Amino acid sequence: MEIHEMISKSIFxxxxxxTLTVSKNPVDKEMLQLMVRLLKYKDVAIxxxxDIRYIHDLFIDLLPKDAKLLSRLMVMPTYGSAFYRFEPSSGQWIEVYSHRLSEEEKGKIIGAIRESVMKAGFQENFIGEAFEDRDTQIAFSALGHDAPLELKKAWDPDNRKRAIIKSFLTQTLGEYEITIGGPTGIDVNRKGITKGFAIRQLMEKTGCRLDDIVFIGDALFEHGNDYPVKETGVDCIEVKDPAHVKKLLGEVVSALEVKYAQEERA
Incomplete structure (x- = not known):
């Protein structure tokens, strides 16, 4: 997609x-500055x-406390199973909706994952906790959430190991959505909740159209957790890493600044 096409979109x-940062690292200063420049002109959704706490800690809480800026930002954690917007009048982030799992459901999901890992022939040898309760989602890390990133990247680069675990999981958790995410993760949400669901909810809550949106992500390949976005028909840009995003955003915000400066002079 050309830059002039991107800047015609209303929601990024x-x-x-x-995409915006490396796993478990805060969004860096350069990326934050680019996002602030983008938010001056466009609505942005993450x-x-x-979960929402993670995104707050590593991104939202690092942004300037500018109500006008924050009111352009929407956050859809756990594949869109929840939706948050900033309310300028109260100065607070509000929950628009949330599809929470019950404690009974969480226990069932964790038990099914443990059983499926065993059936798949993988040992439970975790570094840190293997399960994370994200309220609307149970997240499993095959090596443990505290395992070094390089170790995680080397464990299942083609997703084949987790595909085996997922095949067993679908037999016992057929009423839930099971997604392979990150280098070692398997995420379980309510049925139908994928990033494609998030796009449809975004359209419903904002009134935007499909062609108003551009999606930027690093896992748009088939079976990647961004792939359901591509299936909605939204214009997508696949990136390699945050450095790639910075280059792209630098071109986008520069073009936007020129465009709006010209309009002001006209």
């Missing part, structure tokens, strides 16, 4: 890990497999 939607 970003994946988080691998669609992530992670």
């Amino acid at each position: 939607v970003f994946d988080f890990n691998g 669609v992530s497999g992670r």
